[in-house]
Structure formats: structure tokens, C-alpha cells
Amino acid sequence: MAWSLIHSAWMHYLLAIFNAHDWTMQYVTDFSADIFSLLNSIIYFHKAAMELKRTHEQMPLDSFLYAMIGAVGTCLVAILLSTATKWKPLFGRVIRMGLSEYAAAISIILFVGIPYIGDLADLDHGRLAVQTSFRPTNPEREVFFVRFWELPVEWVFISIIPGAIITILFYFDHEISSIICTVDRYGVKKPGGYAWDIALLGTTTALCGILGIPPANGLLPQAPLHSESLRHWVVDEDQVVPAPEEEEGSGAHTNLVPRVYEQRYSHFLQAAMIMVFVSPPFQRVLGLTPTFGVGGIVHVYGLSVPQCEPYADEILVTVGIFAVTLTVAAPGFPLLIIILVPVRLCVMNRVWGRETLRFVDGWACREGKPEDDEMVGGDEGFVAGGRDVEDGGERSKSQ
Known part of the structure; x- marks a missing residue:
């Protein structure tokens, strides 16, 4: 696996050097992006359902029933808080905006804490298994560093094949993720640094291979929600139009256009917090999280955000691709998304x-x-x- 990820890294560099985005993604339509976005939410919701099934098999009935309440409650509270901007005159504008933009995070923290209150603390809750020391989870390994140079030469070359598959998967995941979070409704002005992002992704992929840990791609589920939380409305001075005839005499009125606060702080803080909480002793905080799939259930909340406008054919295609992800052919599902491009056009x-x-x-x-x-x-x-x-x-x- 180390050599596969190292090969994937130089393939990422080639994609960045030749600016592959400009001559591959120009044929992608909203049809493919919508399907990928919808498929992502369905996959994570399915994982949450499977986690609830395991809870039912391993935990007492009372613990399972609370897990159901926690899972559904996390979703409903997130959806409720997302409408806080419409609660005027309740609370102030800043508070309403904060509740709306951090709806998912607030809901998760709330239902992580509830099991520690009163009699609920006596239930047998399943929680995330975490490390108490900074070492590989595999007991056979003493250090993170992989001795990849000891692999026979023939296997070094054979590992190019899985490296190419990983590259295709990561490239398309990243590109569609970037497209979804910069669609027209967000009014993004600064262009995305696609080539720089792909080069950085190649570097982190190689480092993951050398350290013997799973390669990390972009956080696709959070991308549209992040853009949504940064969106605001401004007056477009270039689109001042006359008032309608029925409002004649009322002067001109202006159009409100969407914009996002384009900055690097929230992205950096999110990544920094992930690094902090995967390191002891902060992993103990993650160990407080119940395993009833709160993250997956929140993807139902994600569906309430207008990431896409699914039509009947998109839903049918999404269901078909999701069925493939349940089989041994699951790693190839990005190829099916790519095939949708010529299918849409031809x-x-x-x-x-x-x-x-x-x-x-x-x-x-x-x-x-x-x-x-x-x-x-x-x-x-x-x-x-x-x-x-x-x-x-x-x-x-x-x-």
C-alpha cells in the first residue's frame, strides 16, 4: 500500500502540472455533480443505519432504543436550528445566525452530552474506541514509518496499478467536491486553486503511505455545508433595475446577490482541530461520542440544504450506483460517475x-x-x- 500511495502522489503531481482540471472538468454538468452529492449523503446515511443495526445486535434493548432517539433527535434538532434565521424577533440577529450556521455541530454536541445526564448515564452506551497512546493501532507495528524500500522490485511496479485507481478516485472526488461548494448560488469570486490543491493532495497521499495510515481525501460532506454557512446576501450595484409598473413612483430597487466570505481561517481551524483531536490526550474527548451514527444521520440534514435539485432520472441513477457500492465492485463507483459525463452528453x-x-x-x-x-x-x-x-x-x- 505504501508504494501504491507513493505512485499515486507523482500521478497527482502530473495532473497538477498539466492543469488537468481545465481539460477534464469542462465537460461535467450539474447532472453528474448532483448525483455525486446525493450519492454521498445516501452512503453516509446507510453507514449510520448499519451502525444502528450493530448497536441492536450488541447492546441491550434499552440502550438500542436510546440510540434510535439520539440518532433521529440529532437530525431533527439540526434541521430545526438551521431555520433559526427565520425566528425573528426571537433572540438577536447574531445569535440566530450562529444557531443556523452551526446547527449540525450544536446538535451533535448536544446529543453526545445527553447520555451523561441522570439515569441515562447508567445505560450501556456504545462509544468510539480510541487510542490512549500515540502508536499504530496494529499491535504488530511498533512505529508509524513503513520500510517500503524492502519491497521486491516487481511489486514496486505492480503497485502502479492500484496507485492509478487511487489517483482517479481522489482526483474525481476532489474535483466534484470543489465544484459542488463553488456553484453559482454561492457567488464565489476568487477562482479555485485546483492545481495547487491536487499537488497538496498528492503530497499528503505519499506521506500517508510512508506512515502506514489510510490516505485522507477532502471532506466532501462538509464542503457544501461550509459554503452554505459562509453565504450572505449583498446589494449588487451593477444590477439596479427600475421599479415595476405597479410600484411606479417608488423609485428604483436593487437586486440582492449571493456571496460567500472567501477566507482561509475556517478551513484552517477545521483541519487544525482534526489534527488536535486525533492526538492523545484529546482522543479521549472523541471517546465520549456514542456510536449510533450521529455523523451519518446529520447527512439527512445535509439533504435539506439545496445542494442539488434531484429529478427522477438522477434519483434512479443514484440508486443504481449506490447498489454497486454494496458489492465487491464498490471501489469502482467513481468510474461510474465519470461515465455519466458522456452518457449525459451523448x-x-x-x-x-x-x-x-x-x-x-x-x-x-x-x-x-x-x-x-x-x-x-x-x-x-x-x-x-x-x-x-x-x-x-x-x-x-x-x-
Whole structure:
């Protein structure tokens, strides 16, 4: 595994050097991004359900019943607090904003603490298993550092294959994650540093391999929620429009446009806190967390955030890919997401009309719709097809 991650690192560097984002992600539409976002929430919700099932098998009935209350309660409280901005005149504006933006965190902390109150403390709660010393969890290992140079040469070259698979998985995970948290509704102004991010991801992947720990990718579930918490509305001075006729005499009115507070502090603090809490003695704090899947259940709350607008075909495709993740072919599910790109551009136009597709879908990384051009893939040959309803003929326009 160490050599697989080392190979994956130099592959990440190549992707960054040649700025692969610009010539791969330009064909991704909201169709693929929406499916990936929805699939992520479903996967984590399923993991939470499996954790509840294990709790039922291993714990007494009273402990299992409380686990159910805690899991559902975590979700409902998070959803309730997310609406705090509408509680005016209750509390002040700052308090309402804080409750709304930190709804998930507040809910989790609340239901982590409740089992320690009163008679609930006497229940047999399942909690996270944590380390009390800074050492590998595998008892056969004494140090983190892997002696990767002792592997036979033939295995060094064979490990390129799983390294390539890991690279594809991480690259697509990262790219879609970045796209989802910078969609138009957030009004992001500063462009994303995709190449720099991929280079950094390659470096951390190699370090994980050398240290013998699982490689860490971006925190995809938190990405849209993080952007959502940073979103605010400002007056766009460039879009001052006349008042409607029925309001004639009332002067002009301005449009409110979404923006996010584009900064690095909250990202850094989140990463720093993760590093702190995976180290003794702070791991003991994590050991207080019940194992009824509070993190997974909160993904139901994540679905309440408008990450995507799932339509029937997206839901069906998502369910199909989720079914694959339950089989031995699960590691290949990102490849299925990638395949959705040519399916969307070459197949769906034969099922749905051009105007329908133009209404429900658009490019994820650039302005416009695939249906605005007859040839949407240029030299790559992706064809949108269909007749243009507006001019009654075929429309062809170069990219």
C-alpha cells in the first residue's frame, strides 16, 4: 500500500502540472455533480443505519432504543436550528445566525452530552474506541514509518496499478467536491486553486503511505455545508433595475446577490482541530461520542440544504450506483460517475428534448448549457444533438 500511495502522489503531481482540471472538468454538468452529492449523503446515511443495526445486535434493548432517539433527535434538532434565521424577533440577529450556521455541530454536541445526564448515564452506551497512546493501532507495528524500500522490485511496479485507481478516485472526488461548494448560488469570486490543491493532495497521499495510515481525501460532506454557512446576501450595484409598473413612483430597487466570505481561517481551524483531536490526550474527548451514527444521520440534514435539485432520472441513477457500492465492485463507483459525463452528453439528448435538458441542466464549471451548442465536446466528439426550437433549425457554434 505504501508504494501504491507513493505512485499515486507523482500521478497527482502530473495532473497538477498539466492543469488537468481545465481539460477534464469542462465537460461535467450539474447532472453528474448532483448525483455525486446525493450519492454521498445516501452512503453516509446507510453507514449510520448499519451502525444502528450493530448497536441492536450488541447492546441491550434499552440502550438500542436510546440510540434510535439520539440518532433521529440529532437530525431533527439540526434541521430545526438551521431555520433559526427565520425566528425573528426571537433572540438577536447574531445569535440566530450562529444557531443556523452551526446547527449540525450544536446538535451533535448536544446529543453526545445527553447520555451523561441522570439515569441515562447508567445505560450501556456504545462509544468510539480510541487510542490512549500515540502508536499504530496494529499491535504488530511498533512505529508509524513503513520500510517500503524492502519491497521486491516487481511489486514496486505492480503497485502502479492500484496507485492509478487511487489517483482517479481522489482526483474525481476532489474535483466534484470543489465544484459542488463553488456553484453559482454561492457567488464565489476568487477562482479555485485546483492545481495547487491536487499537488497538496498528492503530497499528503505519499506521506500517508510512508506512515502506514489510510490516505485522507477532502471532506466532501462538509464542503457544501461550509459554503452554505459562509453565504450572505449583498446589494449588487451593477444590477439596479427600475421599479415595476405597479410600484411606479417608488423609485428604483436593487437586486440582492449571493456571496460567500472567501477566507482561509475556517478551513484552517477545521483541519487544525482534526489534527488536535486525533492526538492523545484529546482522543479521549472523541471517546465520549456514542456510536449510533450521529455523523451519518446529520447527512439527512445535509439533504435539506439545496445542494442539488434531484429529478427522477438522477434519483434512479443514484440508486443504481449506490447498489454497486454494496458489492465487491464498490471501489469502482467513481468510474461510474465519470461515465455519466458522456452518457449525459451523448445519450440523454436522445431521451429528453433539448429545451427540457436546457431547463434542468447546465455546465458545472463554465457558463451556458450543453444544448446551446450542437457540438459541445469540440474535438472530443461529444454531441448534444437535437433541434433548436427557437430558430427551427440546427444551431452550431464553436466553443
